[in-house]
Amino acid sequence: MTRFAPLPRRDGLITYRHADGGLWGTERWGITRGGDGRRVLSAHCEMAIGSDDVVRDSVLSVDADFQPCDAYVRIMNGGRLTGTGWFRFDQSHAECETYTEAEGRLSQRMPIQRPLRGFGVHAVQSDGWLGASFPFEEGPGHVKFWGTNLMHSLHHLGASGPYFTTTHSGLEYVGLETVTVPAGTFECRRIRLRGTTNNHPPYDMWLSTDGDHLYVKGVVGGYMDSLFQLEELTGSPLDAPEETC
Numbered sequence: 001m002t003r004f005a006p007l008p009r010r011d012g013l014i015t016y017r018h019a020d021g022g023l024w025g026t027e028r029w030g031i032t033r034g035g036d037g038r039r040v041l042s043a044h045c046e047m048a049i050g051s052d053d054v055v056r057d058s059v060l061s062v063d064a065d066f067q068p069c070d071a072y073v074r075i076m077n078g079g080r081l082t083g084t085g086w087f088r089f090d091q092s093h094a095e096c097e098t099y100t101e102a103e104g105r106l107s108q109r110m111p112i113q114r115p116l117r118g119f120g121v122h123a124v125q126s127d128g129w130l131g132a133s134f135p136f137e138e139g140p141g142h143v144k145f146w147g148t149n150l151m152h153s154l155h156h157l158g159a160s161g162p163y164f165t166t167t168h169s170g171l172e173y174v175g176l177e178t179v180t181v182p183a184g185t186f187e188c189r190r191i192r193l194r195g196t197t198n199n200h201p202p203y204d205m206w207l208s209t210d211g212d213h214l215y216v217k218g219v220v221g222g223y224m225d226s227l228f229q230l231e232e233l234t235g236s237p238l239d240a241p242e243e244t245c
Helices: 124-130
Strands: 009-018 023-033 039-049 052-062 068-077 080-089 093-100 104-111 149-151 165-167 170-181 184-194 203-208 215-220 226-234
Touching: 009 124, 023 124, 039 124, 052 124, 124 203, 124 215, 170 203, 170 215, 170 226, 184 215
Parallel strands: none
Antiparallel strands: 009 023, 009 226, 023 039, 039 052, 052 068, 068 080, 080 093, 093 104, 149 165, 170 184, 184 203, 203 215, 215 226
């Protein structure tokens, strides 16, 4: 008889707060590692800021190099389903099949060149994975652009689409810092968004150095003026074996 064994797993809760401490969103996520070495992120995000009232569910799988393999995104605005879509990545192409309230049924296929910066599904834990392929060995101050970046939405909360959209922003490595948040104290790499092409406010994030690139903390300026923090965390580092799509 085969004995059931649950997958290695980590779970967390991230809060989104205004600078004055007011709560405007939450993100509850889970990460598993399968027998093929791929990590799978599932994230449920609920947000209400300004005129936006958004619920977004995302699933993203990545290989051992944190390169995207496939994804699913479902978006609600104002309590109404406005879009849902499936995305897939091989070594040379990205494709999606989606439906949105605004655009109707969409099919897209486009060439890609790996390594990608990642695939932006807007959950801030997935933002952490955008930094996983950064050449940190180049040291603090290094800036890297990957060329065209793929996202499912240019809306800052990921409230539009989903379908393939592009940006050309890069990342800067600021340095190692020890960060204390409600979930604990972590050694982190601090990175900064550079050269944004969709008017994104200034954005710094602190990612764990334990191999899972957990999103521990984020600070965004401008009209958002907000702090993102890891409030809860369970599970140990997943330590995935080498595997590619």
